[in-house]
Amino acid sequence: MKAVTWLLDLLYPPRCVFCRKLLRSDETDVCKKCRGRLPQIDGTFKRGKFFTQCCSVYEYRDEAADSLKRYKFGGLRHYAAAYGRLLAMCILRERLEFDVLTWAPISKKRRRARGYDQSRLLAEAVARELGVQCVQTLEKIRDNPAQSTMKDAAARHANVMGVYRAVMPERFAGRRVLLIDDIITTGATLSECSFVLLNAGAAEVLCATVAATQFSNN
């Protein structure tokens, strides 16, 4: 073990990113209890019009929802490394085939307020795990109200229309794009991002998220 890692572990012993209990030496990121009880999602699903399929690690509820809220709103940006490992395993397990790895960005204003773009950190962590590059393909050009404040699926779709723009389409034209985000709810955001990417020349868009709400794979 590197001296710096040893010192960091001594000062900040690694905790389960879900229940926050101290991890044992044979556990990484997630304790055995959480691994056993968190609602894992098997298989891929389609939610939204413009991406082919999506894979997610866990259902968005209980400890998984609390953990993602700490990551997104509580400043715990270091969770990205753990989520990245979980998501990379999910992408490999579900055999998602892609050429370009990217993320669904937040607006500049939101990033300044939060201090980081949680989706970008996630995508970078996934890229490190998979040994591929992480490429920016989109920017958010309007700071729309948060999707969580919208009352139904139609409002969520309307809220994201026209808020994304493709960046340097020559990076992904004719290629399969894997779009990373933290949570999928109605699929409105990822569908709009996919629409913009397809319009700018992407051959196909696939998605992967840490969590998915109200899961039913029908």
Ligand SMILES: [Zn+2]
């Ligand atoms: Zn745990």
